[in-house]
Amino acid sequence: MVKPVVVLKNIEKIYKDGDKKIKPLKGISIKINGGDYVSLMGPSGSGKTTLINIIGLLDADYGGNYELNGIDTRKQNDEELSKLRSEYIGFVFQDFNLINEYSVIENIKLPLMYSQKKVADTYIRKITEQVGIANKLDMYPQNLSGGQQQRVAIARALVNKPKIVIADEPTGALDAKTRSEILHLLSVLNSKGITVLVVTHDDYVAKQAKTHYEIHKGNIKKT
Ligand SMILES: Nc1ncnc2c1ncn2[C@@H]1O[C@H](COP(=O)(O)OP(=O)(O)OP(=O)(O)O)[C@@H](O)[C@H]1O
Secondary structure, eight states: OOOOOEEEEOOOOOEEEOOOOOOEEEEEEEHHHEOEEEEOOOOSSSSHHHHHHHTTSOOOOOOOEEEEEEEEEGGHHHHHHHHHHHHHHHEEETOOOOTTOOOOHEEEEEHHHHHHOOOOHHHHHHHHHHOOGGGGTSSSSOOOOSHHHHHHHHHHHHHOOEEEEEEEEEESOOOHHHHHHHHHHHHHHHHHHHHHEEESHHHHHHHHEEEEEEEEEEEEEEO
16 A cells, blocks of 8 residues: 655644734645655745745744654654754755755755765665766755756755655756756656655646646645
């Protein structure tokens, strides 16, 4: 039986902006199964980033329940949440978020410093080959193309062997050809069992996913 990686029950979020209250999530309940490839779409300001910050354990200030790989995240303290985050979740961002002063291999290995996980060099070599940057390990991000930088960011997201990769507009800064290459890479990773959650405004990107959600006015529905 396929096990759910993410189970959200009745997630609510309120932001306070002075006297004003904004409620971007009004009771979100979804299940993401292990090995699924999920797209999340919705208009600007609909709460996509708010939701993935919760799923990615970057924000614990919300209502409702969240189980990650069977673990009740609501019962974890900050330190435990950080550990869970580095163990289970890999992030990929639109603007890559690489550290320019670090070489490619240093960027890729950075999450291991936080997780203090020991990962075999053969595994690191394997992921750098898989994402196609094995011959660029000593280069620096500013000397790479956008597509190559995103490949480095994907390798960095994989280094802790995550259960789920959360990609926030991963191709938003790339041209059409590079977009296809990066999407192909995400599909290959998914075919190897990694759960992928991609947030996008781009129908072409969303179409690569198997399960599609749309968020609108604080509610979510499968499309
Ligand atoms: N830190 C914050 N304080 C107050 N309001 C916030 C904060 N972060 C987000 N919001 C508000 O919450 C709502 C949802 O924002 P969010 O960034 O999650 O939307 P989004 O769907 O990711 O948008 P986009 O597609 O433009 O990135 C918006 O109305 C936004 O203004």
